[in-house]
Amino acid sequence: MKPSNSDTPVFRFANAVTALDIDGDERFESVEQAEKWLSGGDDRAVGGLIPYENDGHGCSLFGGSLRAPAEEREGVEPRFRYDVRFNASETERYLSSLDTALHALGGGERELEKVVLARVERYLVDGELDVDALYRIIREAYPAGNNFRVRNLHRPHSYHLGSSPELFLRRHANRIVLHPLAGTLPKDPRLSEEDDRRRARRLLATAKFRSEHAYLVDFLREGLAPYCSRLDVPAEPSLVSASHVWHLGTPIEGTLRSDEIALSEMLGTLHPSPAVCGVPRDEANEFILEHEGERSYYAGLVGWFDGPRDCEFYMALRGMEADVAAGHVDLRAGGGIVRGSSIPMEFGEVGAKMSTMRQVLDLDGDSLVRSGG
Template identity: 35%
Template sequence: MDTAVNGAQQKAPHAKENEQAQFGVDPASGFFFTSPFRSLTTQGCFATITLPAAGGDDINGEFQQAVRHAFDDARLAGIKKPVLCGAIPFDTRQPSSLFIPQHTQWFDREAFMAAQPAADADGPEIDALNELPAQAPFMQMVSDAVAATASGELDKVVLSRLLEIETRQPVDRQALMARIIAQNPNGFHFHVPLEDGALLGASPELLLRKSGAQFYSNPLAGSARRDADPQRDREVSEQLLASSKDNVEHDFVTEGMRQVLTGRCRYLNIPTAPELLSTTTLWHLSTPIDGEVDCRRENALSLACLLHPTPALCGTPTLKARDLIAELEPFDRDLFGGIVGWCDAEGNGEWVVTIRCGTVQGRRVRLFAGAGIVKDSSPESEWHETGTKLSTILRAFGLNQG
């Protein structure tokens, strides 16, 4: 396990990790995360945790022990209130990208947003763009998944596709984050530094927030493209809310979450019907969930690992859906479709699903979008849905597909 927790031998400065005056808010320097709940930015790295998060829901398991040891080492080194932040991949058997920063700054999101200058709408020019997979093989993937659901092999599977882009100039991540924030003001904004670049985006979906004994989740499943005309936009939202296909897809998600959460809660509140949630480009079916944990040792990361991957990002049953994704998708999702967020040593924290996002490495950009497939899914409709999501990210990144 000594290869999973690294850097704890580094000495951290004392006492000032939470003072806003210590350093400015730079969305593209270290880890950056905004939320209506709490927002933070970090500097430096005290220790990294690369141990896979599989089994991370077990309070007494190897992963949770590694997290506790890292927190203990940080406090011994003078970090009074250590925070663990970063990202966990879609497949929790793969290495995690988590770390404890040397300095953590909490800031007010509304004040930060109000102080942001106007973002430059234009990003670097696209030199080359590759769709993975292209339309015909993606639609065949969907057909294969529909056949699997129709046969009763599984109820739902989420299939995704990537855009691989090379730009003419290196991507300015600070300008990119400014565009993402400006175009998605209500999203959960994040920037996660990686060895070879960064993961960044604006997720609309809260996986898990925990404060004290209370926790909250807001799964999304089922979506429709918004319309510029107010009357038509209202009709689109009403059609989504009445759609039997989208409601079935959404029910798989909430029922799956009910099954895994029930045994860990004093109480659990899951509304019987979804409501509408809107972003600048999409309507989503949304269910706000809240509850209270039964065990005081439960923490935000243990609950996030319990839920991840949800049927909204993987499918149901989870293991069968994950296997079918590995069989059908011609790429490794890595951090796409995973979770990003933070937790503290007291068990509080917040994790969102890693969607509406991309990775940047110099002039290389990769964008990700997926769609839930059930027995009534149409391959052409799912192609257009993922296309709408990718177009949204392209615009946020300031990239013109042409």
């Protein structure tokens, strides 16, 4: 008998150096609850999702023990149909929000310097939606990516899958590492990698992209400073290659003043960052809530911690939400809007980011069927 989605581990993660599952009976809606449980014994681990709306609740965190990943099974690769009606309405909403944001950034009533706006693409599935088959495809497509599959604690028929490009925070005792990304350009498949790299380096050096990246690095530097006795932040960003796009990235390393600083305290300061929100943070959040609604786990954090001072979290980006009961998957991606942004540029950037999961769904192959559903 083929196992159902509910028979599989609740948390799965794999990248080039790590592959692990977490399964267990413990469930937590906040990082603080999970930290308390972790302090109660050895050989415990917590993995899952922290939402974009980092209000201390709404997490999907699962407690158990780290274990080697379950044996991969082939499963049935589903066929997907483009939901024309839903996507037409969503595209109209997104374009309207872009127009409003550009007006606000150009001197409107809101005091915005940057806001990150996202859109959704929905695909309907023919037959069974097998999330472990999708996870296997993600791992095969992006062996160097930070690949995840997590059950939604609040909607058990829903799973979040993806291949994150961005390390948010890795901590071991009092040592921390971050690699924030901001400033994105679609790759040009017509060029050789060397020529495209030169093109990306030239275009990403413009004021629009450099200012977008500087907002993020300055925010993290200021947020980390009270916690760190040492903080190394390169003066210039570097070019980072992801599956379908180029990013500007800045690797950050630091030493915490005390290894007793709680993860929940640091997350309260650092998340959400301008990489997924905007500047000023409160005004950008207000704009996002008004024009997108609640994001839940999109642009949140995905990862695990196996002790009070050890963790590894990534941005929950380049992903999808698979609703097994409803029979559809929602892809979501966004981009930072600043002065100098244009609607065609932003629409193209978001489309390039969505290509990471479109490839997983084989949307350039024979499995895509257009539907008015």
